[in-house]
Amino acid sequence: MKTLGGVVLGSLLLVGCGGGGGGSSSSGGSGTGNLSGLPDPGGVSSTNYDPRQLRAQATFSNSTVTGSTIVFALTYEKDATRLMSVDDLDEIEVLVDGTPVVLTNMYGFLYSYDMPDHASSYEVSWKRDGEVIASTSFDGEPAEIPLTTLYDGSGVQFSWVEQANTTYRFVIPGLTCTDRSGNNEHFSHWENDDLSKNVVEGGSYYVPLSLFNNFTEDQLRATYQTCFVSLDVTGEHHDINIRDSGYQMKGIAMGSGVELLTIF
Incomplete structure (x- = not known):
């Protein structure tokens, strides 16, 4: 959990603080200038929120410990650390070379999907009631970072x-x-x-x-x-092409290395 948590925490705070412009992307912006203006319903159930109040993030990481995964997170527009439970009418769809990939693990409200080797396209969509709200895609796999x-x-x-x-x-x-x-x-x-x-x-x-x-x-x-x-x-990775559908979705491709050394 430390490995996955470190990577995703880093990427969530990276985007929340305005960084993370990796890759060639068609994103419509970070979302900070696209606030809905709607009242905060509170709670962590995604379907209590208007879709315009939520931001999706797909972190495609390749770790020396956990391997290659895509982790999906849905957060409140004004607080990147308020993670949502994807409930009821909301759905996450992950396709690798056009083939659906099933959910591998859940870590709290982080949704993790193991990725197969040697694919050429990776797509992530967030849907509500069957309609795509936001999506992103990657044309390559990030490299792990041995330390x-x-x-x-x-x-x-x-x-x-x-x-x-x-x-x-x-x-x-x-x-x-x-x-x-x-x-x-x-x-x-x-x-x-x-x-x-x-x-x-x-x-x-x-x-x-x-x-x-x-x-x-x-x-x-x-x-x-x-x-x-x-x-x-x-x-x-800035040489992986990432195509975000708009400000409500952010795709990030990053390798990861995690190491510990016992000093005594």
Whole structure:
């Protein structure tokens, strides 16, 4: 769940903060200038909302852990983190080379579809009462991002091979430790509230232990039995053609790498 959650959280906040212009797209805009002006009905059932109040997002990701998936999310127009349950009259349709793909998993209100290898077209539609409200399509599959790690006693260097026409970002570095009673404690660091600013160039990112409460390894060893550092890296592909039907649908194609290194 950490892997999928990291990728989708990154992409949701990326779009919500105005980033994420990847690929060649026919989208009619981000939607921030297309608010419905309708009252907020509240709740998380999609059919309680007028379709004009909702925004759909299809994140096509290829992760080193979960493989190739398309994850669909439906959110409120004024809050990209208010995820909707796709209920009753609403329907998600995913086609790969024209063949329907069934839902693989649900993580809360994130709808995940495993993708087959070597396809040439991927289409996602959001329908209400059988009518298409918004859609997007991709003409290629993003590449996963294998990460290598190196610990130098003070922090962990995460490295990867960069691809052309790809924007790399880190999501949220984490430190997870287990004390001698078996209790886990997790520390995370938000560099920016706007994740679109977390751009990394040069194929590497260094996570010092001091990022988390100014810890040193000696301090951690005095309290915990074991600790590991983790990082999610995404790569937004700009050479995959993405055709959004309009402002109510956003397609994003991104590779993903997730790695953790136990420091003791």
